[in-house]
Amino acid sequence: MSIRAVVLALSASALIGSAALAADVYTPDTTEVAIVNNADLIIELGAGVSTQPAYEGADDYIVSGFPIVDLQYxxxxxxxxxxxxxxxxxxxxxxxxxxxxDKRNAADYPELLGTLPLDDSYQIGLRAGYEFPVYETLNIEVYGAARYAFNEGEGFVGDAGFDLISRPTPDLEFKLGPRTSFADSDYMDTYFAVKPIEALGSFGGLRAYDTSGGFKSVGVAASARYEFRPDWFLNANAAWDRLVGDAADSPIAEVGSENQFFAGIGLSRRFNFDLF
Structure with missing residues (x-):
């Protein structure tokens, strides 16, 4: 079975599994609602595991952990x-x-022969979104995020899009929508450019290539969240991104793939605090 088939199967099973749990519906009681309404801070924290491309533009996949941090109120x-x-x-x-x-090393990926090794890179920033109702059980959220990358792939990156949000019951939530990502020239140069010395070291496998900042990918993302116990959630997500612009034309993507798949599942808990 190909890695794309594995990723898509994991995505489908995670989403279907979360929806199936809805048979045992949990409905918040009036005491819980009162506690939430008195809170000054409501935050959701958790962690999960996901499968994702081994590097930007890769055709190979790895499994890694990810944090869940969501400020509700x-x-x-x-x-x-x-x-x-x-x-x-x-x-x-x-x-x-x-x-x-994750770090990138030609010793682990033969198609990148000649490229210089890249260390781990970390991105941190802010996400802002505005959600408004459309129908009784359908909302739309327009959002954007900007992050600064440091350690290896330094520069500014971000993404934007909108989600259709359905909450058919108080304990179940579905999201689906398009998205796009972008990056500045420093970040694009780190992950998609090929220096002349790298092209020489690849023995013809990669051509020299320069990049500039701009849109990096377009795609679609879906997620499901199920409150199986008071303030405890199962989270499942899946996404597909297609590289565009300089990222798609890069020799890195040519020996890898323009199509990038993601899928994950995680556990989180909501915390309510009365600060004032």
Missing amino acids: LSIPGLFDIGSPDEQQGGLRIGPSFRFI
Whole structure:
């Protein structure tokens, strides 16, 4: 079975599994709602595992961990409110945005013969979105995220898009929507450029190539979240990105793949704090 088939099967089983759990529906009682409504800070924390490309533009996949950090609501009396105690109401949401890029070494990937090794890279920044209702059980969220990459792939990266959000029951949530990503010239140069000395070292396998900043990929993402116990959630997600622009034309993508698949599953818990 090809790696794409494995990724798609994992995505489908994760999403279907989360939906199947909805047979045992949990409905918050009035006590819980009262506690949530008195909270000044509502945050969701957790972790999961995902399968993703081994490097930017790769045709090989690895399994790694990822954090779940979601700020649902923050209220500073007399100043501002972000989000809402009731997820159904939507509103403005601002929270952290993270991404980890694994190291890349030609010793592990023969198709990259001649390229210089790249160390791990870390990205940290902010994500902002605004959710508004369309129908009784359908909302739309427009969002954007900007992150700074450091350690190896230094530069600014980000993504933007919108999601259709359905919450057919209080304990079940589905999201689906298009997205795009972008990066500055420094980041693109690190992961998609090929220096003349690298092209020489590849013995004709890679051509020299320069990059510039701009759009990096377009794609679609889907997720499902199920509250199987009060404040405890199962999360499943899947995504497909297609490299565009300088990233798609790069020799790195030519020996790898323009199509990038992601799938993951995780566990998280919601915390409510009365700060004031």
